Amino acid sequence: MPKNKQFNKTVKLSGIATSPGIAIGPAFLFRPLSINIAELESNVSDVEYEIKHFEDAISKVSNQISFAHHNSQQKFQDQFADIFESQQAFLKDPVLINEIKQKIKEEKHSAALAVSVILAEKSEHFINLENTYFRERAYDIIDLKQKLINALLGIDIDYQLSKPSIVVADMLSPSDTVNFNRNFILGFLTDKGGSNSHAAILARGLRIPSVVNGYNLSKFIQPDQLIIVDGFQGEIIINPDEKTKEKYLNIQVEFIDFENKLLSEIDKEAVTADGHNIRLSANIEFSHEVNDVKVNHADGVGLFRTESLFIEKQKEPSEEDQFEVYKKILEQLNPQPVVIRTLDLGGDKILEGYSSDNEMNPFLGWRAIRFCLDRPGIFKTQLRAILKASVYGKAQILIPMISSIEEIMGVRKIFDEVKKELRDTGVSFDNNVPIGVMIETPAAAMVIEHHAKYADFFSIGTNDLTQYVLAIDRTNDKVSKYYNTFNPAVLYFIEYSIKTAKQSNKEITLCGEFAAVPQAIPILLGMGLRHFSMNPFYLPEAKKIIRSIKVEECVNLLDEIRPLDTGQAIQERCNKFIKKHVPDLKYLM
Numbered sequence: 001m002p003k004n005k006q007f008n009k010t011v012k013l014s015g016i017a018t019s020p021g022i023a024i025g026p027a028f029l030f031r032p033l034s035i036n037i038a039e040l041e042s043n044v045s046d047v048e049y050e051i052k053h054f055e056d057a058i059s060k061v062s063n064q065i066s067f068a069h070h071n072s073q074q075k076f077q078d079q080f081a082d083i084f085e086s087q088q089a090f091l092k093d094p095v096l097i098n099e100i101k102q103k104i105k106e107e108k109h110s111a112a113l114a115v116s117v118i119l120a121e122k123s124e125h126f127i128n129l130e131n132t133y134f135r136e137r138a139y140d141i142i143d144l145k146q147k148l149i150n151a152l153l154g155i156d157i158d159y160q161l162s163k164p165s166i167v168v169a170d171m172l173s174p175s176d177t178v179n180f181n182r183n184f185i186l187g188f189l190t191d192k193g194g195s196n197s198h199a200a201i202l203a204r205g206l207r208i209p210s211v212v213n214g215y216n217l218s219k220f221i222q223p224d225q226l227i228i229v230d231g232f233q234g235e236i237i238i239n240p241d242e243k244t245k246e247k248y249l250n251i252q253v254e255f256i257d258f259e260n261k262l263l264s265e266i267d268k269e270a271v272t273a274d275g276h277n278i279r280l281s282a283n284i285e286f287s288h289e290v291n292d293v294k295v296n297h298a299d300g301v302g303l304f305r306t307e308s309l310f311i312e313k314q315k316e317p318s319e320e321d322q323f324e325v326y327k328k329i330l331e332q333l334n335p336q337p338v339v340i341r342t343l344d345l346g347g348d349k350i351l352e353g354y355s356s357d358n359e360m361n362p363f364l365g366w367r368a369i370r371f372c373l374d375r376p377g378i379f380k381t382q383l384r385a386i387l388k389a390s391v392y393g394k395a396q397i398l399i400p401m402i403s404s405i406e407e408i409m410g411v412r413k414i415f416d417e418v419k420k421e422l423r424d425t426g427v428s429f430d431n432n433v434p435i436g437v438m439i440e441t442p443a444a445a446m447v448i449e450h451h452a453k454y455a456d457f458f459s460i461g462t463n464d465l466t467q468y469v470l471a472i473d474r475t476n477d478k479v480s481k482y483y484n485t486f487n488p489a490v491l492y493f494i495e496y497s498i499k500t501a502k503q504s505n506k507e508i509t510l511c512g513e514f515a516a517v518p519q520a521i522p523i524l525l526g527m528g529l530r531h532f533s534m535n536p537f538y539l540p541e542a543k544k545i546i547r548s549i550k551v552e553e554c555v556n557l558l559d560e561i562r563p564l565d566t567g568q569a570i571q572e573r574c575n576k577f578i579k580k581h582v583p584d585l586k587y588l589m
């Protein structure tokens, strides 16, 4: 940490890269203040007061937006006019205002709850539209919702992200990550977090460069101070001089060229140089990412993390809402399979009012399938929504964090009950929707042959498997130097799972972040993996690697790393291999 904490001069520091890309821009200091939507009043007695309160909030927020628009015009002319104009238009939209007032009058919602519910519905509608202009409006609505709620609750936090900025914060939750106005976010710089935290995974999904600094920089960086966040190398530059700025601007341009070059080959087959066909699927968090799945020629979706539906809404979405989302994805990708993972709340994905937020060890606690089996109402609603949507495409269901056979037996029992209820009420569904088990606890990997009796397929979740094999919290930057999936102990579990699943004649995929690590792809191929699922952003690069290497060479590489003792030595050997076989890969490594 430099002595001069005011950062008047150029300062360069190293952190952990958590989402690739370069961001250059002024700092926006964000102090999160979580609002528990579940606690907003849903049975108000003075409806007139709530309506008046809502009208006052509209004029307050409208003034804030005019002020921000004026400031933006001075600096950027009309570059961001769309954003401010659309927000003002929403505030003036009589239909929208009426809908919110009706919610207050008829359902006795407090103004804040009515705003939250109606604007969440609106943003969801926009985000699912094909047109980019309309999709961008969804981010404006999410931002507007936050501004109105703050005004209604008298929260005076500086949430006025009104120009392109780098968000600097102590830590970001997954919901913070998605709730900013995406149109203005250049990058994230947080004091805490790990590259496999869900906030980081979401940042990658949203294509936002991000770095964890580990120096409490959010306490020292000044608002609007110019910073550079290098999401490739994990570097942070505060007050860059002109030469440094130019260097990073050039990297930004080069990276776009590099991506375009890879994308130009995306329609080629994912076949190794010695003719092995590999399946490459996509991991998605939001339904609008179907576009990215198509653009990157993925073989369907290998992992749809459905908890984003809950986190975005800050509550349980209804069966109908879930059905619409699943139907849309299945229909759009039909006949390609879509693996819908059931709710994985808990750990770092806390939803107030639902999952528990006061556990000593949340990652060892009431998470994922443990939560769902204890709350069968929530679980059944989700299974029903998936089954109903299953007639529109090729659905598969994936169960997270299984650690015992009793859990998968419990899932099967509930699944059969849901099917029977649907049959009895004459609802049609695909009776052959397969159920898969995630291999992300050492317990599931060790007895995978037993799970094979109950599971139709497997998917290895290396993000959690690494944390549970090594006993290292995936979100804690203090121990992130020990978090290494190349650790021979973790590789042992991965290889054992792949080989045993194959012996049991079950398909196995790897959907953790490791699937997209260039140095990992050859060893996974050597272990016999033939199906990878990753953030669609990484697919062009993975395909390039696969097309450049032979499985035979990968098997030899695996034999070479077996005697190596440390993750670091293994990683170095794999690095050499990639550099030799795919020399033009420079970024994303």
Ligand code: PEP
Residues within 6 Å of the ligand: 201, 303, 305, 344, 440, 460, 461, 462, 463, 464, 465, 511, 512, 513
């Ligand atoms: C994993 O653990 O590897 C995984 C894919 O699931 P998540 O990252 O959502 O926990």
Ligand code: MG
Residues within 6 Å of the ligand: 400, 440, 461, 463, 464
């Ligand atoms: Mg997991």
